[in-house]
Amino acid sequence: MSGKEYRTITDVKGPLVFLEKTEPVAYGEIVQLRLSDGSMKNGQVLDTSDDQVIVQVFEGTASVDRQTGVKFLGDVFKLPVSKGLIGRILDGAGKPRDGGPEIVAEEMADIIGAAINPYSRESPEQFIQTGISAIDACTSLVRGQKLPIFSASGLPHNDIALQIARQAKLVDSDDDFVVVFCAMGITAEEYNFFVHDLERTGALENAALFVNLADDPAVERLITPRLALTAAEYLAFEHDYHVLVIYTDMTNYCESLRQIGAAREEVPGRRGYPGYMYTDLAMLYERAGMVKGKKGSITQFPILTMPGDDITHPIPDLSGYITEGQIVISRELHQKGIYPPINVLPSLSRLMNAGIGEGKTREDHKSVSDQLYAAYAGGRELRGLVAIVGEDALNERDLQLLKFSDIFEDQFLRQSRDEDRSIIEGTLDLAWDLLTNIDTKYLVRLDQKWIDKYHPTESKS
Amino acid sequence: MSEENGLIYRISGPVVTAVGISPRMYEVVRVGDEGLMGEVIELHGDQSVIQVYEETSGVRPGEPVIRTGQTLSVKLGPGLLTQIYDGIQRPLADLEATMGVFITRGVDADGLDLSKKWEFNASVSVGDEVSGGSIIGIVQETETVEHRIMVPPGKSGKVANIQSGEFDVTTTVCTLEDGTEVTMMQEWPVRTPRPFIKKNAPDVPLITGQRILDFLFPLAKGGTAGIPGPFGAGKTVTQQQLARWSDAQIVVYIGCGERGNEMTEVLTEFPNLMDPNTGKPLMNRTTMIANTSNMPVAAREASVYTGITIAEYFRDMGYDVALMADSTSRWAEAMREISSRLEEMPGEEGYPAYLSSRLAEFYERAGRVQTLGGGDGSVSVIGAVSPPGGDISEPVSQGTLRIVKVFWGLDAGLARQRHFPAINWLSSYSLYPQALDQWYRDNIASDFPEVRTKISSLLQVEAELQEIVQLVGSDALPMDQQLTLEVARMIREYFLQQNAFHDVDTFSKLDLQYEMAKAILTFQEESEKAMAGGAGLEDVVNVPARTDLMRGRFEEGYAERIGDLLGEMSKQIAGTMGDN
Numbered sequence A: 001m002s003g004k005e006y007r008t009i010t011d012v013k014g015p016l017v018f019l020e021k022t023e024p025v026a027y028g029e030i031v032q033l034r035l036s037d038g039s040m041k042n043g044q045v046l047d048t049s050d051d052q053v054i055v056q057v058f059e060g061t062a063s064v065d066r067q068t069g070v071k072f073l074g075d076v077f078k079l080p081v082s083k084g085l086i087g088r089i090l091d092g093a094g095k096p097r098d099g100g101p102e103i104v105a106e107e108m109a110d111i112i113g114a115a116i117n118p119y120s121r122e123s124p125e126q127f128i129q130t131g132i133s134a135i136d137a138c139t140s141l142v143r144g145q146k147l148p149i150f151s152a153s154g155l156p157h158n159d160i161a162l163q164i165a166r167q168a169k170l171v172d173s174d175d176d177f178v179v180v181f182c183a184m185g186i187t188a189e190e191y192n193f194f195v196h197d198l199e200r201t202g203a204l205e206n207a208a209l210f211v212n213l214a215d216d217p218a219v220e221r222l223i224t225p226r227l228a229l230t231a232a233e234y235l236a237f238e239h240d241y242h243v244l245v246i247y248t249d250m251t252n253y254c255e256s257l258r259q260i261g262a263a264r265e266e267v268p269g270r271r272g273y274p275g276y277m278y279t280d281l282a283m284l285y286e287r288a289g290m291v292k293g294k295k296g297s298i299t300q301f302p303i304l305t306m307p308g309d310d311i312t313h314p315i316p317d318l319s320g321y322i323t324e325g326q327i328v329i330s331r332e333l334h335q336k337g338i339y340p341p342i343n344v345l346p347s348l349s350r351l352m353n354a355g356i357g358e359g360k361t362r363e364d365h366k367s368v369s370d371q372l373y374a375a376y377a378g379g380r381e382l383r384g385l386v387a388i389v390g391e392d393a394l395n396e397r398d399l400q401l402l403k404f405s406d407i408f409e410d411q412f413l414r415q416s417r418d419e420d421r422s423i424i425e426g427t428l429d430l431a432w433d434l435l436t437n438i439d440t441k442y443l444v445r446l447d448q449k450w451i452d453k454y455h456p457t458e459s460k461s
Numbered sequence B: 001m002s003e004e005n006g007l008i009y010r011i012s013g014p015v016v017t018a019v020g021i022s023p024r025m026y027e028v029v030r031v032g033d034e035g036l037m038g039e040v041i042e043l044h045g046d047q048s049v050i051q052v053y054e055e056t057s058g059v060r061p062g063e064p065v066i067r068t069g070q071t072l073s074v075k076l077g078p079g080l081l082t083q084i085y086d087g088i089q090r091p092l093a094d095l096e097a098t099m100g101v102f103i104t105r106g107v108d109a110d111g112l113d114l115s116k117k118w119e120f121n122a123s124v125s126v127g128d129e130v131s132g133g134s135i136i137g138i139v140q141e142t143e144t145v146e147h148r149i150m151v152p153p154g155k156s157g158k159v160a161n162i163q164s165g166e167f168d169v170t171t172t173v174c175t176l177e178d179g180t181e182v183t184m185m186q187e188w189p190v191r192t193p194r195p196f197i198k199k200n201a202p203d204v205p206l207i208t209g210q211r212i213l214d215f216l217f218p219l220a221k222g223g224t225a226g227i228p229g230p231f232g233a234g235k236t237v238t239q240q241q242l243a244r245w246s247d248a249q250i251v252v253y254i255g256c257g258e259r260g261n262e263m264t265e266v267l268t269e270f271p272n273l274m275d276p277n278t279g280k281p282l283m284n285r286t287t288m289i290a291n292t293s294n295m296p297v298a299a300r301e302a303s304v305y306t307g308i309t310i311a312e313y314f315r316d317m318g319y320d321v322a323l324m325a326d327s328t329s330r331w332a333e334a335m336r337e338i339s340s341r342l343e344e345m346p347g348e349e350g351y352p353a354y355l356s357s358r359l360a361e362f363y364e365r366a367g368r369v370q371t372l373g374g375g376d377g378s379v380s381v382i383g384a385v386s387p388p389g390g391d392i393s394e395p396v397s398q399g400t401l402r403i404v405k406v407f408w409g410l411d412a413g414l415a416r417q418r419h420f421p422a423i424n425w426l427s428s429y430s431l432y433p434q435a436l437d438q439w440y441r442d443n444i445a446s447d448f449p450e451v452r453t454k455i456s457s458l459l460q461v462e463a464e465l466q467e468i469v470q471l472v473g474s475d476a477l478p479m480d481q482q483l484t485l486e487v488a489r490m491i492r493e494y495f496l497q498q499n500a501f502h503d504v505d506t507f508s509k510l511d512l513q514y515e516m517a518k519a520i521l522t523f524q525e526e527s528e529k530a531m532a533g534g535a536g537l538e539d540v541v542n543v544p545a546r547t548d549l550m551r552g553r554f555e556e557g558y559a560e561r562i563g564d565l566l567g568e569m570s571k572q573i574a575g576t577m578g579d580n
């Protein structure tokens, strides 16, 4: 049945094509469309019955007409995977974009990906040092985590992602990461920025790129991250690689999802996004982790730009419900000239506790991190009050917290784009130094035993 | 074409339409060449609409659909505990054994190991009159839990034959005079509540070891609670804390449409965590259902029913069961997704119009009951709710709040300040204290309710004073009000905050909670006295013994030392009068 070409298109709506009177077509089957001018488009079956088939066309439906030939290829979408993906640049549909040869498949992998059995997962707990103090101290990353960057337009999220990609390492091993980079609807300029940086540092040879740019088909974006994650799974679970997946921009992905939903006239969920967007995003984000009996791992860094800087917008909101925390970039800090402008207060790493402490980073890490948070949060809150009543109305404790919040931003958060701080000397010891600006009696989050051991001026050692 | 076999007409994601069969509603059917498991959810002319519990890509119209005659049911019997299932009671360990680490499809797995032999000890004798719910024997299922084998609901008669010994769960262990054969396993349709004699008023607290919950907003055994909150506010940690430390005898934990790693965490941790009530691994009393966000949505929809049916079954044995569902919003979303595929008329925010009745039916399955066997059992239900953007004006939060008796409102602002548990003490409530107060007076302290009232009113007063402070700063307040603020700060930082990840702080016994609350009130009284005698606020607040008292809670043996620490604090506060 896969040989036959149909010319039974009845309707074309947005990115969707409706046809009737076909042989039985499989749900999810791959479709090829041949236009009257001989050019080809690709699609996938979204709904199938004896009477009607609905096809989503990746390249959009421009120039499709009732004479367009439609061929069902008999199988669901598969990516040829092999170790040879490393060092290659592919387009958003998985075809070479670097002028190189087709990928010689060691295996054809279904891009939807099966769910990892929760019973078969291994708890991620190996600390990754990113060299960025805000992250390492306060939202520590572990191998196998999915930790998105919540940013907004005009903020340096790409620099941060690249800095992480360059500097990420395990403290006690020299296993390197392989980077799988997935571009969804970003501009050519942004893309070049990534590629040049990866090239400059030699990382490109150790990376696989899947690229759908702003002027590439929008619907294709729905498969690009699935290709990237399929490649990542193959490299991690068949070839023991530790894979770092950076994908950007999730916001463009969600826009494409919304477009399909609208074309199908589905009842929309919040702000016009499909009601199943949570599940759809989960099918990407949950493809991170470690599994029993396999050496490799997948760590994900999705980047998304929050429309209107609004963290309650459905895209960051649903993401935050699935990912294991989030790193929030702040416009306010950026405008103050602080790089990296990470606002640690709404940021979170849910897997931090498993990855830090004695034998992993240092025994006092949790305490120090809690104290930094509390003091900085307290200080920031007081800024508002001071604006109204002035500093005179503050008591001693409040004055110290207020001052601390500035010091924290200026000396702890701020670092240069190539500054790679070690967790012990670079980050935790620095934190202790800065905490000397607050009397110990106000440092209620610190266990006395850590004060006795690590406080630069009050320690007993 | 036979009556039992039909054909697929249409496939749209998890929803498949079949023609040529006339099944019953909620009947289980086998779909397609691979025999994927599905359940009939709508009959429409000659079409039967089926939700399929496995991925449907690659399935074609024209493939077969086969009736099974069964409704979606769970297998109940020894072997439920320590298990982790997917939403339709397939043991995840069995799936791993047949499929590897990724869940593929078309594989069946029994909810109970049908070949495993259990030591059955009969507890009735030939000639005894038994009926549905009567306990006829005992199996020591885990080190700490005895599984009470019951006559299935609806069966009764005189025991004609019964024997102790080693049997598997499908072997008849007891025969009634009318020939009814009773095995150690029952099957029960998940969408039908299990029967009981009557509901009793909940008047015993479910003690959780979490200070803010037990002390200010308690849940009763057999009660219902909702925990709404934005992401990162602490729904899952709170649910896990309840699964760890609450004094239920059985815990059913449903991971419904949430993260895979969170289930792994429970799985790796519970076998090594000791139940404070039995001193044995927590896993012994726990059953888990894990249908994570990336697993099929139809099975997610079913997972909640699978879980509550298992909970009811243990309740029927006379146990206090606690069930956590994290998150009921994901369940509601599964309903919404299926409903929209059915092209049903949507209600608010696209949810089906029956959303609130489904929520109500679910929570109604909680309760403290007189069991069919005459015992006393309970199911407490704690549902997490994940409102979009943290705004609880949405349908799932509202539908839940109309039903549950306890509202633990998580607050993004508190979470951001790392005040955990981030439960807002001003907006949360419990409707149980009145029913529970007698229990507290009898079992903890005769003035327990009064102490609670004092603590919560101090927090109320603080909120009012804070409004003034926002305008003029705290120095502008009179001394006694500044002291009130310090006392309230102590309530927040010493009592309400509780670190789930701290070995000692993670669990507070109820009598210790009471001692800590009293210590705060003592601080208030002693300070008032000292300040009346000329001491300054800073002096009383900064006595070193108060810091020791507060930090002490992180150390083992605090319950034994708190009296001495408190005495020392009072002495030092009294001493501050002399300084000025």
Ligand SMILES: Nc1ncnc2c1ncn2[C@@H]1O[C@H](COP(=O)(O)OP(=O)(O)O)[C@@H](O)[C@H]1O
Residues within 6 Å of the ligand: A348, A349, A350, A351, B229, B230, B231, B232, B233, B234, B235, B236, B237, B238, B420, B421, B422, B498, B499, B500, B501
């Ligand atoms: N009681 C608690 N003690 C310490 N930390 C907590 C507590 N509750 C929540 N947290 C912190 O908040 C994070 C998010 O909590 P979680 O329960 O996963 O949120 P949610 O399920 O609401 O998204 C946790 O990873 C942890 O760091």
Ligand SMILES: [Mg+2]
Residues within 6 Å of the ligand: B235, B236, B237, B258, B326
């Ligand atoms: Mg959660």
